[in-house]
Amino acid sequence: MRPSAVRLLNILVPVKRTVDYAVKIRVNPDQKGVDLNVKHSMNPFDEIAVEEAVRLREKLKGEVKSIKVVTIGPPKASETLRTALAMGADSAIHIEVPDSAPAPEPLSVAKALRAVIQKEKDNGGVDLVIMGKQAIDDDAGQTGQMLAGLMDWAQATFASKLVVDPKAKVADVTREIDGGLEEIKCRLPLVLTTDLRLNEPRYASLPNIMKAKKKPIQKLTPADLEVDLTPRLETLKVTEPPKRVGGGKVESVDELITKLKEAGITPVKS
Amino acid sequence: MFSRQLARRVVLRAPRRWSHTPAGLAGLNSVTEEDLAHFAKILPSSSILSTLSPSPTSSSELEPFNNDWMNKYHGKSTTVLKPRTTREVSEIVKWCNQRKIGIVPQGGNTGLVGGGVPIKDELILSLANMTKIRSFDDVSGILVADAGCILQSLSDYLTPHDHVVPLDLGSKGSCQIGGNVSTNAGGLRLLRYGSLHGSVLGLEVVLPDGTVLDQLTSLRKDNTGYDLKQLFIGAEGTLGIVTGVSILAAPAPHASNNVMLALPKFENVQPLYKEVKRQLSEILSAFEFMDRTVYDLAVKHGQGRALNPQDIDGAECFVLVETSGSNRDHDEQKLNSLLESLMDTEEPLINTGVLATSPAQFSALWAIREGLTEAVSKEGKVYKYDISVPRNKFQEVVDKTREHLRSKDLLHEDAVKYVVGYGHVGDGNLHLNVIAAAYTPEIEAALEPFVYELVASYKGSISAEHGIGMMKTHALQYSKSPTSIEWMKRIKALFDPNGIMNPGKVLP
Numbered sequence: 107m108r109p110s111a112v113r114l115l116n117i118l119v120p121v122k123r124t125v126d127y128a129v130k131i132r133v134n135p136d137q138k139g140v141d142l143n144v145k146h147s148m149n150p151f152d153e154i155a156v157e158e159a160v161r162l163r164e165k166l167k168g169e170v171k172s173i174k175v176v177t178i179g180p181p182k183a184s185e186t187l188r189t190a191l192a193m194g195a196d197s198a199i200h201i202e203v204p205d206s207a208p209a210p211e212p213l214s215v216a217k218a219l220r221a222v223i224q225k226e227k228d229n230g231g232v233d234l235v236i237m238g239k240q241a242i243d244d245d246a247g248q249t250g251q252m253l254a255g256l257m258d259w260a261q262a263t264f265a266s267k268l269v270v271d272p273k274a275k276v277a278d279v280t281r282e283i284d285g286g287l288e289e290i291k292c293r294l295p296l297v298l299t300t301d302l303r304l305n306e307p308r309y310a311s312l313p314n315i316m317k318a319k320k321k322p323i324q325k326l327t328p329a330d331l332e333v334d335l336t337p338r339l340e341t342l343k344v345t346e347p348p349k350r351v352g353g354g355k356v357e358s359v360d361e362l363i364t365k366l367k368e369a370g371i372t373p374v375k376s
Numbered sequence: 377m378f379s380r381q382l383a384r385r386v387v388l389r390a391p392r393r394w395s396h397t398p399a400g401l402a403g404l405n406s407v408t409e410e411d412l413a414h415f416a417k418i419l420p421s422s423s424i425l426s427t428l429s430p431s432p433t434s435s436s437e438l439e440p441f442n443n444d445w446m447n448k449y450h451g452k453s454t455t456v457l458k459p460r461t462t463r464e465v466s467e468i469v470k471w472c473n474q475r476k477i478g479i480v481p482q483g484g485n486t487g488l489v490g491g492g493v494p495i496k497d498e499l500i501l502s503l504a505n506m507t508k509i510r511s512f513d514d515v516s517g518i519l520v521a522d523a524g525c526i527l528q529s530l531s532d533y534l535t536p537h538d539h540v541v542p543l544d545l546g547s548k549g550s551c552q553i554g555g556n557v558s559t560n561a562g563g564l565r566l567l568r569y570g571s572l573h574g575s576v577l578g579l580e581v582v583l584p585d586g587t588v589l590d591q592l593t594s595l596r597k598d599n600t601g602y603d604l605k606q607l608f609i610g611a612e613g614t615l616g617i618v619t620g621v622s623i624l625a626a627p628a629p630h631a632s633n634n635v636m637l638a639l640p641k642f643e644n645v646q647p648l649y650k651e652v653k654r655q656l657s658e659i660l661s662a663f664e665f666m667d668r669t670v671y672d673l674a675v676k677h678g679q680g681r682a683l684n685p686q687d688i689d690g691a692e693c694f695v696l697v698e699t700s701g702s703n704r705d706h707d708e709q710k711l712n713s714l715l716e717s718l719m720d721t722e723e724p725l726i727n728t729g730v731l732a733t734s735p736a737q738f739s740a741l742w743a744i745r746e747g748l749t750e751a752v753s754k755e756g757k758v759y760k761y762d763i764s765v766p767r768n769k770f771q772e773v774v775d776k777t778r779e780h781l782r783s784k785d786l787l788h789e790d791a792v793k794y795v796v797g798y799g800h801v802g803d804g805n806l807h808l809n810v811i812a813a814a815y816t817p818e819i820e821a822a823l824e825p826f827v828y829e830l831v832a833s834y835k836g837s838i839s840a841e842h843g844i845g846m847m848k849t850h851a852l853q854y855s856k857s858p859t860s861i862e863w864m865k866r867i868k869a870l871f872d873p874n875g876i877m878n879p880g881k882v883l884p
């Protein structure tokens with residue numbers, strides 16, 4: 107009998123360009139959104155996802171055939187793709203929408219990703235999707251689960267450890283859950299969403315940034331994928347959280363006790 | 377062997393060590409209980425810390441004031457006063473002048489030359505309670521603040537007003553603006569905004585007789601005779617106590633980028649600086665050098681986030697380049713084409729590098745550079761030489777010092793562990809740090825006057841930015857002519873005939 111050919115892994119990593127997490131968010135005067143004219147970078151959880159894909163290749167060497175990143179976003183989102191390519195992804199897909207387009211919602215993003223995966227069949231298909239557990243701008247935290255549902259694939263969310271066995275086509279995943287960790291075994295194809303502790307993303311080095319400039323980015327439109335990204339929700343109002351009222355200083359212990367009593371805090375007899 | 381060593385030490389000591397009463401402290405009195413009774417009339421009890429007062433402070437509470445940041449210099453003061461207003465400062469000083477009590481003005485006590493701690497038991501006057509911001513004008517950018525304001529808090533205050541303080545130091549969380557002015561601190565933004573001699577517009581100073589010299593103008597231009605405030609910038613508290621500062625804040629840059637570059641050899645630093653300056657011109661805001669050893673120490677002691685180890689194999693030194701400007705796209709384009717041209721040549725000046733792609737990475741790269749001072753002090757006891765030498769001699773100075781220590785058989789685990797160099801290339805300022813297992817007379821004798829003579833041989837400065845303090849008074853002669861020193865002494869005598877202000881510091 108001929109030995110069965112070793113299955114080579116194709117990894118897809120969806121990434122999103124978001125307002126950088128260090129930027130102080132300001133609500134627009136019309137209270138319909140926030141000021142987007144600020145520093146943007148790759149959603150931190152997506153950075154972890156790219157890093158994990160690159161580490162998988164470093165571990166499995168030739169068994170990882172391709173790492174493809176994909177984003178839905180305005181023209182500038184291509185910078186985010188370049189960053190991912192500089193970190194070690196091989197190629198990219200940019201589903202471009204105009205600057206003025208409203209941000210797509212999780213379900214339509216999941217549908218667009220499903221369309222991408224279907225299109226990838228010609229290139230050997232997708233075996234593993236690694237994506238952030240949430241994007242820090244809308245904090246929706248739903249896309250991975252929806253995609254797994256639409257594809258009817260296994261899902262492993264909030265991963266803090268991933269071990270893949272390409273021959274057996276299984277992955278062992280450690281998940282962060284309330285009060286501890288959960289270890290699960292999944293069959294590929296799999297949708298994995300990353301948690302903070304999965305890894306620490308690398309810096310993109312200059313030689314790799316230069317190389318990334320020559321890597322291919324395929325441009326698509328939502329129409330090419332036959333998906334409709336129009337939001338179904340209407341934003342009524344965006345407001346800042348109430349301002350914190352500063353504390354006061356007391357001169358003495360007695361004054362502190364008086365103040366505490368005034369506030370209705372009474373001693374407990376033990 | 378023994379006698380030779382002894383002879384050497386005697387010779388070295390004669391001109392620079394005091395026997396019992398250090399030079400400058402002769403004729404000064406210690407603080408007494410009567411003095412405290414007087415201070416209690418000027419200040420509330422919460423502003424007085426003293427082992428002599430009726431409800432004495434324990435001497436351990438005075439330790440942070442008596443010992444310097446490096447824990448190298450140890451004073452024995454009994455009393456720390458923390459006035460809240462210029463008036464209180466003035467009254468304390470007036471009394472001390474009458475009573476001939478030495479005063480050490482103290483800011484954040486982050487100075488690195490022992491200037492802010494007493495030599496003996498001088499009174500410590502801490503500015504820590506003077507923390508009011510007096511005014512800020514966001515049209516002119518002029519900020520007027522009490523001397524005790526911590527640099528970081530001024531920076532935080534200015535952020536919402538879209539301005540920045542024109543200086544930035546690794547010690548910003550503790551040092552005070554009055555201390556910065558008094559040491560003429562340089563730091564990480566000097567390349568961009570120039571020295572405090574330019575950005576300080578006015579000062580309020582309590583003179584050694586208690587008079588308040590109010591020069592807190594908010595004018596950018598004022599040519600009306602001698603510019604007295606300049607004397608106090610860098611005077612290290614020897615001419616008076618700075619109580620208020622008027623300083624020109626700069627508009628906050630709207631786009632900042634940085635990149636850490638790994639270089640195969642030191643010789644590339646100078647051509648790299650030229651190329652970076654040529655291509656980035658007005659947006660270049662910092663160009664900081666560190667050698668491989670000090671970089672590795674920073675990584676070892678957890679400062680910032682290191683570059684990928686396999687990428688920087690064989691790198692001999694690193695350079696951190698920062699740009700600040702007002703248009704992000706323009707700046708990024710310039711930086712990118714610089715990096716492209718650096719990588720895309722036959723013999724690149726750099727091996728590799730990292731370009732920060734987010735504010736978090738930006739801070740992580742700066743944290744390596746800003747953490748060097750802390751990292752070396754965690755590694756051992758550090759002899760710090762902060763010198764100005766020609767840019768292309770940085771490595772030579774470090775190597776010569778290391779070789780000299782080796783020739784004295786002092787380069788091993790139990791004596792000197794590392795000799796490292798880092799600094800502000802843009803300003804020609806090298807921090808030469810000798811990291812030892814302990815401070816010992818042998819090491820000191822091997823380093824001084826060796827280092828000072830070395831610096832003098834390059835016509836450099838023995839103190840580029842940290843000042844003279846008590847560490848380098850004896851070495852002033854290597855950078856200043858006898859005539860200069862003579863006139864500095866005359867100025868000191870004119871302002872402070874009783875010699876009460878930071879006695880024993882700066883002047884030999």
Ligand SMILES: Cc1cc2nc3c(=O)[nH]c(=O)nc-3n(C[C@H](O)[C@H](O)[C@H](O)COP(=O)(O)OP(=O)(O)OC[C@H]3O[C@@H](n4cnc5c(N)ncnc54)[C@H](O)[C@@H]3O)c2cc1C
Pocket residue numbers: 445480481482483484485486487488490491492493503523544545546547550551552553554555556557558559560561562563564612613614616617618619749750841842845878881
């Ligand atoms: C981690 C670290 C990084 C540093 N980086 C730099 C750097 O990049 N560049 C640089 O130049 N320095 C640097 N320094 C040295 C130091 O932070 C500066 O010299 C700083 O300006 C000192 O301010 P301070 O408030 O701590 O002053 P102190 O240490 O309290 O005092 C310093 C001197 O000024 C006098 N003085 C203080 N306040 C007054 C006042 N109100 N009136 C009169 N005299 C006064 C003191 O008597 C003393 O002589 C660094 C120090 C550390 C610990």
